[in-house]
Amino acid sequence: MIMDIPAISPIMIFFASILTSNMILSNFLGMCSFISVSNEYKTASGLGKAVLVVMVLTMAINFAVYHAIILPLDLVYIQYIIFIIIIAATVQILEMAMDRFLPDLYIKLGIFLPLITVNCAILGITLFMVIRNYSFLQAILFAAGSGLGWWLAINALAAIREKMARNKLPRGLAGPGIAFIITGLMALAFVGFSGMFSVQ
Amino acid sequence: MAFLTTVISLSSISLLLSVLIILAEIRLNNYGDCTLDINDNDRVLTVKGGASLLATLSEQGIFIPSACGGKATCGLCKVRVIEGAGPLLPTEEPYLSEQERKEGYRLSCQVKVKQNLKLFIPEDLFNIRAYQTKITQIDQLTHDIKGLRLSLIEPESIRFKAGQYVQLYTRPYGNVKEKVFRAYSMASVPSDSKAIELIVRRVPEGICTTFVHEELKVGDTVQVSGPFGDFYLRGNANNLIFIAGGSGLAPIRSLILDIIEKDLPYQMTFFFGAVTRKDLYYLDYFEDLSNKHSRFHFVPALSSPAAEDSWSGETGLITDVVARHLDTDSDYEAYLCGSPGMINACLNVLNAKGITEDRIFYDKF
Secondary structure, eight states: OOOOOOOOOHHHHHHHHHTTTOTTTTTOOSHHHHHHTOSSHHHHHHHHHHHHHHHHHHHHHHHHHIIIIITTTTOGGGHHHHHHHHHHHHHHHHHHHHHHHOHHHHHHHTTHHHHHTTOHHHHHHHHHHHHHTOOHHHHHHHHHHHHHHHHHHHHHHHHHHHHTTTSOOOGGGTTHHHHHHHHHHHHHHHHGGGGTOOOO | OHHHHHHHHHHHHHHHHHHHHHHHHHHHSOOOEEEEEETTTTEEEEEETTSBHHHHHHHTTOOOOOSSSSSSSSOOOEEEEEESOOSOOTTTGGGOOHHHHHHTEEETTTOBOOSOEEEEOOHHHHHOEEEEEEEEEEEEOSSSEEEEEEEEEESSOOOOOTTOEEEEEOOOBTTBOSOOEEEEEBOSOTTOTTEEEEEEEOOTTOHHHHIIIIIOOTTOEEEEEEEEOSOSOOOOSSEEEEEEEGGGHHHHHHHHHHHHHHTOOOEEEEEEEESSGGGOOSHHHHHHHHHHOTTEEEEEEESSOOGGGOOOSEESOHHHHHHHHOOSSSOEEEEEEEOHHHHHHHHHHHHHTTOOGGGEEEEEO
Protein backbone atom coordinates (compact mmCIF):
# COMPACT_ATOMS: atom_id res chain seq x y z
CA MET A 1 0.00 0.00 0.00
CA ILE A 2 1.78 3.04 -1.20
CA MET A 3 0.22 6.40 -0.61
CA ASP A 4 1.39 9.76 -1.66
CA ILE A 5 2.73 12.15 0.85
CA PRO A 6 0.08 14.87 1.21
CA ALA A 7 1.03 18.10 -0.42
CA ILE A 8 0.64 20.32 2.59
CA SER A 9 3.33 22.57 3.86
CA PRO A 10 4.75 21.29 7.19
CA ILE A 11 4.42 24.83 8.55
CA MET A 12 0.74 24.74 7.74
CA ILE A 13 0.40 21.43 9.53
CA PHE A 14 2.18 22.90 12.53
CA PHE A 15 -0.21 25.82 12.91
CA ALA A 16 -3.26 23.81 11.98
CA SER A 17 -2.54 21.26 14.66
CA ILE A 18 -2.25 23.99 17.25
CA LEU A 19 -5.42 25.80 16.36
CA THR A 20 -7.84 24.24 13.91
CA SER A 21 -7.23 20.57 14.59
CA ASN A 22 -6.24 20.88 18.18
CA MET A 23 -5.73 17.46 19.79
CA ILE A 24 -8.12 18.22 22.60
CA LEU A 25 -10.52 20.75 21.25
CA SER A 26 -11.21 19.17 17.89
CA ASN A 27 -10.07 15.56 18.25
CA PHE A 28 -10.87 15.16 21.94
CA LEU A 29 -7.83 13.00 22.55
CA GLY A 30 -5.97 12.81 25.84
CA MET A 31 -9.00 13.82 27.81
CA CYS A 32 -8.32 11.86 30.98
CA SER A 33 -5.30 13.80 32.11
CA PHE A 34 -6.70 16.96 30.54
CA ILE A 35 -9.68 16.86 32.88
CA SER A 36 -7.99 15.46 35.97
CA VAL A 37 -4.80 17.56 36.00
CA SER A 38 -6.30 20.92 35.15
CA ASN A 39 -7.16 22.11 38.62
CA GLU A 40 -3.94 24.01 39.05
CA TYR A 41 -2.31 26.15 36.42
CA LYS A 42 1.22 25.28 37.44
CA THR A 43 0.91 21.52 37.31
CA ALA A 44 -1.19 21.69 34.19
CA SER A 45 1.50 23.69 32.50
CA GLY A 46 4.13 21.18 33.61
CA LEU A 47 2.09 18.33 32.21
CA GLY A 48 1.58 20.24 28.99
CA LYS A 49 5.31 20.65 28.54
CA ALA A 50 5.90 16.99 29.26
CA VAL A 51 3.30 16.00 26.69
CA LEU A 52 4.96 18.25 24.14
CA VAL A 53 8.39 16.71 24.68
CA VAL A 54 7.11 13.15 24.68
CA MET A 55 5.02 13.77 21.57
CA VAL A 56 7.95 15.02 19.50
CA LEU A 57 10.28 12.34 20.81
CA THR A 58 7.95 9.39 20.32
CA MET A 59 6.84 10.71 16.95
CA ALA A 60 10.43 10.69 15.74
CA ILE A 61 11.05 7.18 17.02
CA ASN A 62 7.71 5.80 15.85
CA PHE A 63 8.19 7.36 12.43
CA ALA A 64 11.53 5.63 12.08
CA VAL A 65 10.19 2.34 13.34
CA TYR A 66 7.15 2.55 11.11
CA HIS A 67 9.17 3.13 8.00
CA ALA A 68 12.14 0.92 8.83
CA ILE A 69 10.46 -2.06 10.48
CA ILE A 70 6.69 -2.09 10.32
CA LEU A 71 6.25 -1.35 6.61
CA PRO A 72 9.08 -3.55 5.25
CA LEU A 73 8.15 -6.52 7.46
CA ASP A 74 4.45 -6.03 6.80
CA LEU A 75 3.64 -5.73 10.51
CA VAL A 76 0.89 -3.14 10.11
CA TYR A 77 -1.58 -5.36 11.93
CA ILE A 78 0.45 -5.19 15.13
CA GLN A 79 1.53 -1.59 14.79
CA TYR A 80 -0.57 -0.51 17.78
CA ILE A 81 1.33 -2.83 20.07
CA ILE A 82 4.67 -1.76 18.72
CA PHE A 83 3.85 1.93 18.98
CA ILE A 84 2.57 1.65 22.50
CA ILE A 85 5.56 -0.28 23.83
CA ILE A 86 7.86 2.21 22.18
CA ILE A 87 6.00 5.06 23.84
CA ALA A 88 6.15 3.29 27.19
CA ALA A 89 9.87 2.62 26.92
CA THR A 90 10.59 6.17 25.78
CA VAL A 91 8.71 7.64 28.70
CA GLN A 92 10.52 5.30 31.05
CA ILE A 93 13.94 6.31 29.79
CA LEU A 94 12.97 9.96 29.66
CA GLU A 95 11.85 9.69 33.25
CA MET A 96 15.21 8.31 34.33
CA ALA A 97 17.07 10.96 32.39
CA MET A 98 14.99 13.71 33.96
CA ASP A 99 15.39 12.26 37.41
CA ARG A 100 19.09 12.49 36.85
CA PHE A 101 19.57 15.74 35.00
CA LEU A 102 16.47 17.83 35.66
CA PRO A 103 15.43 16.82 39.15
CA ASP A 104 13.34 19.96 39.54
CA LEU A 105 11.20 19.34 36.51
CA TYR A 106 11.07 15.66 37.34
CA ILE A 107 9.72 16.43 40.77
CA LYS A 108 7.24 18.97 39.45
CA LEU A 109 5.84 16.52 36.95
CA GLY A 110 5.80 13.78 39.57
CA ILE A 111 3.37 11.07 38.64
CA PHE A 112 2.19 12.82 35.50
CA LEU A 113 5.13 11.74 33.47
CA PRO A 114 4.41 8.00 33.73
CA LEU A 115 0.76 8.82 33.12
CA ILE A 116 1.67 10.27 29.74
CA THR A 117 2.36 6.70 28.61
CA VAL A 118 -1.37 6.15 28.52
CA ASN A 119 -2.27 9.56 27.14
CA CYS A 120 -4.31 8.85 24.02
CA ALA A 121 -3.08 11.97 22.28
CA ILE A 122 0.44 10.57 22.19
CA LEU A 123 -0.59 7.39 20.43
CA GLY A 124 -3.12 9.42 18.49
CA ILE A 125 -0.58 11.57 16.68
CA THR A 126 1.42 8.51 15.67
CA LEU A 127 -1.69 6.92 14.23
CA PHE A 128 -2.59 10.14 12.41
CA MET A 129 0.91 10.16 11.02
CA VAL A 130 0.35 6.66 9.67
CA ILE A 131 -3.10 7.36 8.24
CA ARG A 132 -2.14 10.64 6.66
CA ASN A 133 1.18 9.29 5.45
CA TYR A 134 3.16 12.32 6.60
CA SER A 135 6.77 12.85 5.65
CA PHE A 136 9.28 13.04 8.47
CA LEU A 137 9.28 16.83 8.58
CA GLN A 138 5.51 16.96 8.41
CA ALA A 139 5.27 14.36 11.15
CA ILE A 140 7.64 16.19 13.48
CA LEU A 141 5.99 19.55 12.99
CA PHE A 142 2.62 17.89 13.39
CA ALA A 143 3.81 16.42 16.70
CA ALA A 144 5.22 19.72 17.86
CA GLY A 145 2.06 21.55 16.89
CA SER A 146 -0.16 18.98 18.53
CA GLY A 147 1.92 19.15 21.69
CA LEU A 148 1.76 22.93 21.77
CA GLY A 149 -1.95 22.78 21.09
CA TRP A 150 -2.46 20.34 23.92
CA TRP A 151 -0.41 22.54 26.19
CA LEU A 152 -2.37 25.61 25.15
CA ALA A 153 -5.68 23.87 25.76
CA ILE A 154 -4.81 22.50 29.20
CA ASN A 155 -3.32 25.84 30.20
CA ALA A 156 -6.48 27.62 29.15
CA LEU A 157 -8.72 25.18 30.97
CA ALA A 158 -6.58 25.27 34.11
CA ALA A 159 -6.53 29.06 34.09
CA ILE A 160 -10.30 29.18 33.79
CA ARG A 161 -10.78 26.55 36.47
CA GLU A 162 -8.42 28.33 38.80
CA LYS A 163 -10.23 31.57 38.16
CA MET A 164 -13.59 30.08 39.02
CA ALA A 165 -12.39 27.83 41.82
CA ARG A 166 -14.32 29.82 44.41
CA ASN A 167 -17.45 30.30 42.36
CA LYS A 168 -20.55 28.56 43.55
CA LEU A 169 -21.67 25.82 41.22
CA PRO A 170 -24.66 23.54 41.20
CA ARG A 171 -23.57 20.42 43.08
CA GLY A 172 -23.70 18.08 40.16
CA LEU A 173 -21.55 20.33 38.04
CA ALA A 174 -18.65 20.91 40.38
CA GLY A 175 -15.35 19.33 39.33
CA PRO A 176 -15.20 17.37 36.08
CA GLY A 177 -18.72 18.35 35.10
CA ILE A 178 -17.94 22.00 34.66
CA ALA A 179 -14.57 21.10 33.17
CA PHE A 180 -16.32 19.27 30.34
CA ILE A 181 -18.65 22.19 29.77
CA ILE A 182 -15.74 24.63 29.66
CA THR A 183 -13.93 22.32 27.27
CA GLY A 184 -16.98 22.24 25.04
CA LEU A 185 -17.22 26.03 25.04
CA MET A 186 -13.53 26.32 24.29
CA ALA A 187 -13.94 23.86 21.45
CA LEU A 188 -16.75 26.00 20.04
CA ALA A 189 -14.53 29.03 20.26
CA PHE A 190 -11.75 27.20 18.47
CA VAL A 191 -14.10 26.44 15.61
CA GLY A 192 -13.63 30.08 14.82
CA PHE A 193 -10.10 29.32 13.73
CA SER A 194 -11.25 26.89 11.08
CA GLY A 195 -11.74 29.71 8.61
CA MET A 196 -8.04 30.48 8.74
CA PHE A 197 -6.85 27.19 7.37
CA SER A 198 -7.87 23.59 7.31
CA VAL A 199 -5.71 20.58 6.64
CA GLN A 200 -8.10 17.69 6.72
CA MET B 1 5.73 -17.72 8.12
CA ALA B 2 3.85 -14.51 8.81
CA PHE B 3 3.23 -15.79 12.29
CA LEU B 4 6.92 -16.35 12.80
CA THR B 5 7.78 -12.85 11.55
CA THR B 6 5.28 -11.39 13.98
CA VAL B 7 6.64 -13.24 16.96
CA ILE B 8 10.25 -12.64 16.10
CA SER B 9 9.90 -8.96 15.30
CA LEU B 10 7.69 -8.21 18.28
CA SER B 11 10.04 -10.11 20.58
CA SER B 12 13.11 -8.44 19.19
CA ILE B 13 11.57 -4.97 19.47
CA SER B 14 10.61 -5.69 23.09
CA LEU B 15 14.02 -7.13 23.77
CA LEU B 16 15.74 -4.13 22.26
CA LEU B 17 13.64 -1.74 24.30
CA SER B 18 14.27 -3.73 27.48
CA VAL B 19 17.99 -3.65 26.83
CA LEU B 20 17.75 0.11 26.28
CA ILE B 21 15.89 0.57 29.53
CA ILE B 22 18.38 -1.56 31.41
CA LEU B 23 21.27 0.38 29.89
CA ALA B 24 19.59 3.65 30.78
CA GLU B 25 19.00 2.34 34.27
CA ILE B 26 22.67 1.44 34.68
CA ARG B 27 23.82 4.69 33.14
CA LEU B 28 21.27 7.10 34.61
CA ASN B 29 20.07 5.49 37.77
CA ASN B 30 23.53 4.88 39.13
CA TYR B 31 24.31 7.57 41.62
CA GLY B 32 27.49 5.97 42.85
CA ASP B 33 28.39 6.07 46.50
CA CYS B 34 26.82 8.75 48.64
CA THR B 35 27.64 9.56 52.21
CA LEU B 36 24.95 9.99 54.81
CA ASP B 37 26.03 12.30 57.58
CA ILE B 38 23.73 11.47 60.45
CA ASN B 39 23.39 13.69 63.52
CA ASP B 40 26.30 16.01 62.83
CA ASN B 41 29.05 13.53 62.05
CA ASP B 42 27.82 11.20 64.74
CA ARG B 43 27.55 8.47 62.15
CA VAL B 44 28.80 8.73 58.64
CA LEU B 45 27.65 5.99 56.33
CA THR B 46 28.70 5.39 52.78
CA VAL B 47 25.83 3.94 50.84
CA LYS B 48 24.87 3.19 47.28
CA GLY B 49 22.71 5.97 45.90
CA GLY B 50 19.53 5.57 43.93
CA ALA B 51 17.17 4.06 46.46
CA SER B 52 14.84 5.83 48.84
CA LEU B 53 16.27 7.12 52.08
CA LEU B 54 14.00 4.79 54.03
CA ALA B 55 15.24 1.71 52.20
CA THR B 56 18.85 2.87 52.31
CA LEU B 57 18.73 3.42 56.05
CA SER B 58 17.05 0.12 56.74
CA GLU B 59 19.74 -1.59 54.71
CA GLN B 60 22.19 0.02 57.13
CA GLY B 61 20.29 -1.33 60.11
CA ILE B 62 18.59 1.95 60.97
CA PHE B 63 14.89 1.34 61.11
CA ILE B 64 12.69 4.37 60.64
CA PRO B 65 9.15 3.54 61.67
CA SER B 66 6.94 3.09 58.65
CA ALA B 67 3.53 1.52 58.47
CA CYS B 68 2.82 1.75 54.77
CA GLY B 69 6.16 0.44 53.58
CA GLY B 70 7.17 3.47 51.54
CA LYS B 71 4.00 4.49 49.73
CA ALA B 72 3.70 7.92 51.35
CA THR B 73 0.37 7.04 52.91
CA CYS B 74 1.20 6.73 56.61
CA GLY B 75 3.46 9.73 57.19
CA LEU B 76 5.41 7.99 59.94
CA CYS B 77 8.84 7.91 58.37
CA LYS B 78 9.64 11.57 58.96
CA VAL B 79 13.29 12.39 59.13
CA ARG B 80 15.01 15.75 59.30
CA VAL B 81 17.18 16.25 56.25
CA ILE B 82 19.36 19.34 56.29
CA GLU B 83 21.16 18.96 53.02
CA GLY B 84 20.86 17.12 49.76
CA ALA B 85 17.23 16.05 49.77
CA GLY B 86 16.08 18.24 46.91
CA PRO B 87 12.78 20.08 46.83
CA LEU B 88 9.71 18.93 48.70
CA LEU B 89 7.61 16.49 46.69
CA PRO B 90 3.87 16.83 46.19
CA THR B 91 3.48 13.37 47.70
CA GLU B 92 4.97 14.55 50.99
CA GLU B 93 3.01 17.74 51.36
CA PRO B 94 -0.06 16.35 53.12
CA TYR B 95 2.05 14.93 55.94
CA LEU B 96 4.25 17.87 56.86
CA SER B 97 3.17 20.89 58.85
CA GLU B 98 4.45 24.36 58.07
CA GLN B 99 6.80 24.13 61.04
CA GLU B 100 8.13 20.73 60.00
CA ARG B 101 8.79 21.95 56.47
CA LYS B 102 10.75 24.86 57.84
CA GLU B 103 12.85 22.54 59.97
CA GLY B 104 13.59 20.31 57.03
CA TYR B 105 11.45 17.31 57.84
CA ARG B 106 10.84 14.96 54.95
CA LEU B 107 9.23 11.60 54.41
CA SER B 108 12.20 9.31 54.14
CA CYS B 109 10.30 6.96 51.83
CA GLN B 110 10.00 9.74 49.24
CA VAL B 111 13.45 11.24 49.44
CA LYS B 112 15.81 9.53 47.05
CA VAL B 113 19.47 9.28 47.91
CA LYS B 114 21.13 10.97 44.95
CA GLN B 115 23.94 12.84 46.60
CA ASN B 116 25.55 13.29 49.96
CA LEU B 117 22.93 13.86 52.60
CA LYS B 118 23.05 15.51 55.97
CA LEU B 119 20.28 14.35 58.22
CA PHE B 120 19.14 14.07 61.78
CA ILE B 121 17.60 10.94 63.15
CA PRO B 122 16.44 10.85 66.75
CA GLU B 123 19.16 8.96 68.57
CA ASP B 124 16.71 6.49 70.04
CA LEU B 125 15.47 5.48 66.60
CA PHE B 126 18.68 3.92 65.45
CA ASN B 127 19.73 2.75 68.82
CA ILE B 128 16.75 0.84 70.07
CA ARG B 129 17.64 -2.80 70.57
CA ALA B 130 16.78 -5.65 72.82
CA TYR B 131 19.58 -6.54 75.20
CA GLN B 132 20.22 -9.72 77.14
CA THR B 133 21.73 -8.74 80.44
CA LYS B 134 22.96 -10.36 83.59
CA ILE B 135 22.47 -8.91 87.07
CA THR B 136 25.91 -8.39 88.55
CA GLN B 137 25.03 -6.33 91.60
CA ILE B 138 21.99 -5.47 93.68
CA ASP B 139 22.26 -2.77 96.34
CA GLN B 140 19.64 -2.06 98.92
CA LEU B 141 19.82 1.72 98.70
CA THR B 142 17.01 2.49 101.12
CA HIS B 143 14.34 0.38 102.78
CA ASP B 144 12.30 0.45 99.53
CA ILE B 145 14.78 1.35 96.81
CA LYS B 146 17.18 -1.04 95.13
CA GLY B 147 19.99 -0.27 92.77
CA LEU B 148 20.67 -2.81 90.04
CA ARG B 149 23.68 -3.21 87.88
CA LEU B 150 23.12 -5.18 84.71
CA SER B 151 26.03 -6.13 82.54
CA LEU B 152 25.18 -6.51 78.89
CA ILE B 153 25.63 -9.90 77.29
CA GLU B 154 24.18 -9.55 73.83
CA PRO B 155 24.70 -6.96 72.35
CA GLU B 156 27.72 -6.21 74.48
CA SER B 157 27.40 -2.47 74.70
CA ILE B 158 24.78 0.24 74.54
CA ARG B 159 24.89 3.81 73.26
CA PHE B 160 22.58 6.21 74.99
CA LYS B 161 22.29 9.78 76.12
CA ALA B 162 22.50 10.44 79.81
CA GLY B 163 18.93 10.71 81.11
CA GLN B 164 17.33 8.16 78.82
CA TYR B 165 15.50 5.07 79.96
CA VAL B 166 15.22 1.39 79.13
CA GLN B 167 12.36 -1.03 79.40
CA LEU B 168 12.94 -3.90 81.78
CA TYR B 169 11.11 -7.14 81.02
CA THR B 170 9.99 -9.37 83.84
CA ARG B 171 9.72 -13.13 83.83
CA PRO B 172 6.45 -14.68 84.89
CA TYR B 173 6.59 -15.17 88.63
CA GLY B 174 4.16 -16.05 91.41
CA ASN B 175 0.69 -15.12 90.31
CA VAL B 176 1.94 -13.06 87.43
CA LYS B 177 1.68 -15.29 84.40
CA GLU B 178 2.80 -12.94 81.70
CA LYS B 179 5.91 -11.07 80.79
CA VAL B 180 5.52 -7.35 81.39
CA PHE B 181 7.88 -4.47 80.98
CA ARG B 182 8.33 -1.18 82.75
CA ALA B 183 10.52 1.77 82.01
CA TYR B 184 13.45 2.68 84.23
CA SER B 185 15.92 5.46 83.73
CA MET B 186 19.54 4.56 83.56
CA ALA B 187 21.57 5.88 86.45
CA SER B 188 24.92 4.99 84.93
CA VAL B 189 27.10 7.10 82.68
CA PRO B 190 26.93 6.52 78.93
CA SER B 191 30.69 5.90 78.87
CA ASP B 192 30.07 2.87 81.06
CA SER B 193 28.64 1.23 77.99
CA LYS B 194 29.08 -2.42 78.87
CA ALA B 195 26.58 -2.22 81.71
CA ILE B 196 23.61 -0.19 82.86
CA GLU B 197 22.41 0.72 86.32
CA LEU B 198 18.81 1.12 87.31
CA ILE B 199 17.20 2.39 90.47
CA VAL B 200 13.91 0.73 91.32
CA ARG B 201 11.64 1.82 94.10
CA ARG B 202 9.23 -0.74 95.40
CA VAL B 203 5.65 0.14 94.58
CA PRO B 204 3.05 -1.72 96.61
CA GLU B 205 1.38 -4.25 94.25
CA GLY B 206 3.66 -3.16 91.41
CA ILE B 207 4.25 -6.11 89.10
CA CYS B 208 7.67 -5.12 87.93
CA THR B 209 8.97 -3.47 91.07
CA THR B 210 7.89 -6.45 93.13
CA PHE B 211 9.64 -8.67 90.65
CA VAL B 212 12.82 -6.65 91.01
CA HIS B 213 12.61 -6.53 94.78
CA GLU B 214 11.51 -10.10 95.42
CA GLU B 215 12.61 -12.26 92.55
CA LEU B 216 15.74 -10.89 91.01
CA LYS B 217 19.04 -12.29 92.25
CA VAL B 218 22.58 -11.59 91.28
CA GLY B 219 23.43 -13.79 88.33
CA ASP B 220 19.93 -13.77 86.83
CA THR B 221 19.53 -12.86 83.21
CA VAL B 222 16.94 -10.28 82.27
CA GLN B 223 15.95 -8.63 79.06
CA VAL B 224 15.88 -4.89 78.55
CA SER B 225 15.23 -2.79 75.47
CA GLY B 226 16.11 0.75 74.70
CA PRO B 227 17.30 3.39 74.98
CA PHE B 228 14.21 5.56 74.83
CA GLY B 229 13.20 9.04 75.81
CA ASP B 230 14.06 12.65 75.23
CA PHE B 231 15.08 13.54 78.77
CA TYR B 232 18.66 14.47 78.05
CA LEU B 233 20.91 17.48 78.33
CA ARG B 234 20.09 20.47 76.11
CA GLY B 235 22.62 22.79 77.70
CA ASN B 236 21.23 26.18 76.67
CA ALA B 237 21.98 27.94 79.95
CA ASN B 238 25.00 28.25 82.17
CA ASN B 239 23.23 27.11 85.29
CA LEU B 240 21.65 23.73 85.40
CA ILE B 241 19.22 22.77 88.12
CA PHE B 242 18.42 19.15 88.79
CA ILE B 243 15.52 18.24 91.00
CA ALA B 244 14.79 14.66 91.94
CA GLY B 245 12.63 12.81 94.38
CA GLY B 246 12.89 9.15 95.33
CA SER B 247 14.08 6.93 92.52
CA GLY B 248 13.99 9.98 90.23
CA LEU B 249 17.63 10.31 91.11
CA ALA B 250 18.55 7.80 88.44
CA PRO B 251 18.55 9.91 85.25
CA ILE B 252 19.82 12.93 87.18
CA ARG B 253 22.81 10.95 88.39
CA SER B 254 23.55 9.90 84.85
CA LEU B 255 23.27 13.49 83.59
CA ILE B 256 25.49 14.91 86.33
CA LEU B 257 28.15 12.24 86.01
CA ASP B 258 28.14 12.62 82.26
CA ILE B 259 28.60 16.40 82.50
CA ILE B 260 31.41 16.04 85.03
CA GLU B 261 33.09 13.36 82.99
CA LYS B 262 32.96 15.44 79.84
CA ASP B 263 34.06 18.49 81.83
CA LEU B 264 31.27 20.66 80.41
CA PRO B 265 31.32 24.22 81.74
CA TYR B 266 27.96 24.27 83.54
CA GLN B 267 27.22 25.29 87.11
CA MET B 268 25.10 22.50 88.49
CA THR B 269 22.85 22.34 91.51
CA PHE B 270 21.17 19.13 92.43
CA PHE B 271 18.16 19.25 94.76
CA PHE B 272 17.33 15.86 96.10
CA GLY B 273 14.14 15.64 98.10
CA ALA B 274 12.95 12.98 100.51
CA VAL B 275 10.77 12.72 103.57
CA THR B 276 13.16 11.46 106.24
CA ARG B 277 16.81 10.53 106.41
CA LYS B 278 16.08 6.91 105.72
CA ASP B 279 14.64 7.83 102.30
CA LEU B 280 17.84 9.47 101.19
CA TYR B 281 20.53 7.49 99.45
CA TYR B 282 23.74 8.17 97.58
CA LEU B 283 24.17 11.01 100.09
CA ASP B 284 27.88 10.45 100.67
CA TYR B 285 28.35 9.80 97.00
CA PHE B 286 27.01 13.18 95.90
CA GLU B 287 28.56 15.05 98.80
CA ASP B 288 31.88 13.59 97.85
CA LEU B 289 31.23 14.64 94.27
CA SER B 290 30.42 18.22 95.25
CA ASN B 291 33.59 18.43 97.35
CA LYS B 292 35.66 17.34 94.40
CA HIS B 293 34.02 19.52 91.79
CA SER B 294 33.55 23.18 92.48
CA ARG B 295 30.92 23.57 89.76
CA PHE B 296 28.62 20.97 91.31
CA HIS B 297 26.46 21.68 94.36
CA PHE B 298 24.42 19.14 96.15
CA VAL B 299 21.37 20.15 98.17
CA PRO B 300 19.61 17.27 99.85
CA ALA B 301 16.40 18.27 101.57
CA LEU B 302 14.06 16.52 103.92
CA SER B 303 10.44 17.54 104.13
CA SER B 304 9.91 16.20 107.64
CA PRO B 305 13.09 14.90 109.24
CA ALA B 306 12.57 12.53 112.12
CA ALA B 307 13.96 13.50 115.50
CA GLU B 308 16.63 10.79 115.41
CA ASP B 309 17.88 11.94 112.00
CA SER B 310 19.87 14.82 113.55
CA TRP B 311 19.46 16.50 110.19
CA SER B 312 21.38 19.70 109.72
CA GLY B 313 20.68 20.17 106.02
CA GLU B 314 17.79 21.86 104.28
CA THR B 315 14.32 21.12 105.48
CA GLY B 316 10.96 21.81 103.95
CA LEU B 317 9.20 20.88 100.76
CA ILE B 318 11.58 20.57 97.87
CA THR B 319 9.75 23.39 96.09
CA ASP B 320 10.47 25.79 98.96
CA VAL B 321 14.09 24.71 99.08
CA VAL B 322 14.45 25.27 95.36
CA ALA B 323 12.78 28.67 95.61
CA ARG B 324 15.23 29.72 98.32
CA HIS B 325 18.26 28.79 96.24
CA LEU B 326 17.36 30.39 92.95
CA ASP B 327 17.87 34.00 92.09
CA THR B 328 15.89 35.55 89.27
CA ASP B 329 18.87 37.09 87.48
CA SER B 330 20.72 33.99 86.36
CA ASP B 331 19.72 31.93 83.39
CA TYR B 332 18.73 28.44 84.33
CA GLU B 333 17.84 25.23 82.67
CA ALA B 334 16.01 22.74 84.84
CA TYR B 335 15.81 18.96 84.75
CA LEU B 336 13.17 17.34 86.91
CA CYS B 337 12.51 13.74 87.69
CA GLY B 338 10.04 12.44 90.19
CA SER B 339 6.37 11.96 90.91
CA PRO B 340 3.85 14.03 88.94
CA GLY B 341 2.91 15.87 92.13
CA MET B 342 6.46 16.92 92.76
CA ILE B 343 7.05 17.91 89.15
CA ASN B 344 3.91 20.01 88.87
CA ALA B 345 4.70 21.80 92.10
CA CYS B 346 8.25 22.45 90.91
CA LEU B 347 7.05 23.71 87.52
CA ASN B 348 5.04 26.40 89.30
CA VAL B 349 8.01 27.49 91.37
CA LEU B 350 10.35 27.53 88.39
CA ASN B 351 7.87 29.50 86.29
CA ALA B 352 7.52 31.97 89.11
CA LYS B 353 11.29 32.34 89.07
CA GLY B 354 11.14 33.27 85.42
CA ILE B 355 12.33 30.00 83.94
CA THR B 356 10.31 29.41 80.80
CA GLU B 357 8.77 26.12 79.76
CA ASP B 358 11.29 25.59 76.99
CA ARG B 359 14.07 25.55 79.58
CA ILE B 360 12.42 22.93 81.77
CA PHE B 361 12.67 19.23 81.02
CA TYR B 362 11.09 16.54 83.11
CA ASP B 363 10.46 12.87 83.44
CA LYS B 364 7.26 12.09 85.30
CA PHE B 365 6.57 8.64 86.66
